[in-house]
Amino acid sequence: MTEIDDLTAILTEERALLKAGRIATLAEAGARKTELLDRLLAHPPAGGAARAALARLAAEARVNERLIGAALRGVQAAVGRLKAVRDAVEGLTAYTADGKSVRHTTRPGTVEKRA
Secondary structure (H helix, E strand, O other): OOHHHHHHHHHHHHHHHHHHOOHHHHHHHHHHHHHHHHHHHHOOOOOHHHHHHHHHHHHHHHHHHHHHHHHHHHHHHHHHHHHHHHHHHHEEEEEOOOOOEEEEEOOOOOOOOOO
């Protein structure tokens, strides 16, 4: 197999991992991808067939880039939601009729926690 074939296989694996939500396992695929890219850049293939293969490889990488972006947005949303839940356990901020912020705190053990 050539570096291009190996990179295509890694991108396919990476896409499957992203779709399955196995984000933690992406680092290993990323390390192999970096190694193959370094080898490819050290000895770039020549010819029309190689250019076509590289174009397909770039298209697959763009698909994965969009999936990685979506995964990142999902993780950021989850972090935001966890922060909101944590903040709600600690108390509630409300506003008076004249617009002043008032913090209502809870006593330990008085808030029912649900998943």
